[in-house]
Amino acid sequence: MGTIGKSGWIPEPDCEHSTPAKKGCPKPKPGDSAGGCSFDGAQITLLPIADAAHLIHGPAGCAGNSWEARGSLSSGPTLYRYGFNTDLTEQDIIMGGEKKLRQAIDMIVERFSPPAVFVYSTCVTALTGEDLDAVCSAASDQWGVPVVPVHSPGFAGNKNYGNRLAGNALFKHVIGTAEPDESTLTPLDINLIGEYNIAGEQWDIEALLGKAGIRVLSRITGDGRFQDIRYAHRAKLDVVVCSRALISLARNMKETYGVPYVEASFYGARETSFSLQQIAYELQNKELDDRIGRLIRQEEDELARELAPYKKVLRGKRVVLYTGGVKSWSVISALQELGMKVVGVGTNKSSDEDISRIKERVGNEAELIPEGGAARILKVVRDRKADIIVAGGRNMYVSLKEQIPFLDINQERHVAYTGYVGLRRLAKDLTAALENPVWKLVNRPAPWQGGETYGMEM
Structure with missing residues (x-):
C-alpha cells in the first residue's frame, strides 16, 4: 500500500483508478466507519487464520460487537473462535494498558501454545499511545512465538481500509519468515488471497482447482494456517479472489518475491470458467491448459442440464x-x-x-x-x-x-454459492424463495375483507 500523501488520496499503482489525474482511493476520514470500521476490516481478514490466537487490545465492546459475525469455517483448529480481549477499564486507560496486554499474551501462549498471536489495536489504545510494537516484540523474543501487531484502530477509516492494514501486517510480519521443504513444492502451487471461506466457499473452489491438478499452497486467509502463510512467497501465482482491498498485498509480493498475480471471481459459471483459464494461462503449463479445457466443458454441460428446470422459474x-x-x-x-x-x-x-x-x-x-x-x-x-x-x-x-x-x-x-456447484445452489435457493407458498397466502384478502377462511370453521 502506498503512503497517504498531502493530496488526501491513497496511491495504489495496480488500481485502475489510481492515475496522475486521480491519485488513488480517497483518504478515509476519521470516524468513517459506515459499513464497518478499520478494526472490523482487519478482523475480517485475519480471523480466518484458524490455528492462531487473536487478541483484541481494548474495551470488551470492541470484541463483542462483531465477534463471529461472519461464517468463516475451519476444517480443523478452532482457536480462532476464542474471543481474547484485554478488557481495558477506565483505570487502565488512565494508567496504561501495556502491562495488561503483556499478561494476556503470556496467558494465551502458556495455555494454548498457538503458532502465533495477532494483537489488534483499537480506537482507545491508539489514542492513549500504547506501544503495541514494543510489547509484541518483547513477548515474541521471550516465548519464541510470533506475536504480530495489527495497527487498525477503528477511527482510521472504513472496513476496506482495515483489510489493507491487515494485508500490510501479513506482508511485514508473516509472509517470507519461513521456508518450506523444497521437495514438497510443485509447479502448480498457488495462493488464494481474499477468500475467507464463508459457508465453506473456499472448499468448493479448492475442490474445483484440485480436479485440474492445481494445489493451494497458502490460504490467505480462509481456513488458513499460520505456517502455510509464512510459505506464501514460494507459490507460483497469487490468485486474488474478489477482494480489491488486498490488491496491495499481491502487488507487494510481486515486487518483493516475483510472484505474479491475477484477479478472479468464482461467482457464476462464466466468471468461474474465465478465472480457471486465467490461472492456466499464467502458470504456462500446456497439460494444465488441456485439463482445464476439458474440465470446463464437462462442468458447463452438466450444469446446463441441471439448471434447465430452475431457469423456467427464474x-x-x-x-x-x-x-x-x-x-x-x-x-x-x-x-x-x-x-x-x-x-x-x-x-x-x-x-x-x-x-x-x-x-x-x-x-x-x-x-x-x-x-x-x-x-x-x-x-x-x-x-x-x-x-x-x-x-x-x-x-x-x-x-x-x-x-x-x-x-x-x-x-x-x-450456504456456499461459488463455482459451478455454488450456482446450482443459488438457482435452487432463488427458486425456493420465489415459489414459497407463503407469498400467495399473504397477498390474498383477509377473511374480514371478503377473502377465504383458513383452518377450522367457527
Whole structure:
C-alpha cells in the first residue's frame, strides 16, 4: 500500500483508478466507519487464520460487537473462535494498558501454545499511545512465538481500509519468515488471497482447482494456517479472489518475491470458467491448459442440464441486489446467467473499479444504490417492480414486512454459492424463495375483507 500523501488520496499503482489525474482511493476520514470500521476490516481478514490466537487490545465492546459475525469455517483448529480481549477499564486507560496486554499474551501462549498471536489495536489504545510494537516484540523474543501487531484502530477509516492494514501486517510480519521443504513444492502451487471461506466457499473452489491438478499452497486467509502463510512467497501465482482491498498485498509480493498475480471471481459459471483459464494461462503449463479445457466443458454441460428446470422459474424475474464490495458485480453475472434481470445494485462498499464493472454488466438498466437504509431499498424495489431482494441478513426483516421474497447473500449465510456447484445452489435457493407458498397466502384478502377462511370453521 502506498503512503497517504498531502493530496488526501491513497496511491495504489495496480488500481485502475489510481492515475496522475486521480491519485488513488480517497483518504478515509476519521470516524468513517459506515459499513464497518478499520478494526472490523482487519478482523475480517485475519480471523480466518484458524490455528492462531487473536487478541483484541481494548474495551470488551470492541470484541463483542462483531465477534463471529461472519461464517468463516475451519476444517480443523478452532482457536480462532476464542474471543481474547484485554478488557481495558477506565483505570487502565488512565494508567496504561501495556502491562495488561503483556499478561494476556503470556496467558494465551502458556495455555494454548498457538503458532502465533495477532494483537489488534483499537480506537482507545491508539489514542492513549500504547506501544503495541514494543510489547509484541518483547513477548515474541521471550516465548519464541510470533506475536504480530495489527495497527487498525477503528477511527482510521472504513472496513476496506482495515483489510489493507491487515494485508500490510501479513506482508511485514508473516509472509517470507519461513521456508518450506523444497521437495514438497510443485509447479502448480498457488495462493488464494481474499477468500475467507464463508459457508465453506473456499472448499468448493479448492475442490474445483484440485480436479485440474492445481494445489493451494497458502490460504490467505480462509481456513488458513499460520505456517502455510509464512510459505506464501514460494507459490507460483497469487490468485486474488474478489477482494480489491488486498490488491496491495499481491502487488507487494510481486515486487518483493516475483510472484505474479491475477484477479478472479468464482461467482457464476462464466466468471468461474474465465478465472480457471486465467490461472492456466499464467502458470504456462500446456497439460494444465488441456485439463482445464476439458474440465470446463464437462462442468458447463452438466450444469446446463441441471439448471434447465430452475431457469423456467427464474427467467425474467427482476432482482434488487444489495451487497457490498466485489460481490456487487460478481454476483450480477451469476444472476444474469440464470436469466434474471438485475434492476438495482448497492454500491456503498464498492471501489471505483467495482462500480465500473457493475456498469459494464447492467448498463443503464439498473439503478445504483450508493447508500443503505430500508426506505431507499424499498423505493427501488417498488419503482423497478422487483420480484425479489438479494441482500444481507440485516435487510431480511424489511423484505418480510413488505412481503417481498428474500435471499441472504452476505457473510452471515450458511450456504456456499461459488463455482459451478455454488450456482446450482443459488438457482435452487432463488427458486425456493420465489415459489414459497407463503407469498400467495399473504397477498390474498383477509377473511374480514371478503377473502377465504383458513383452518377450522367457527
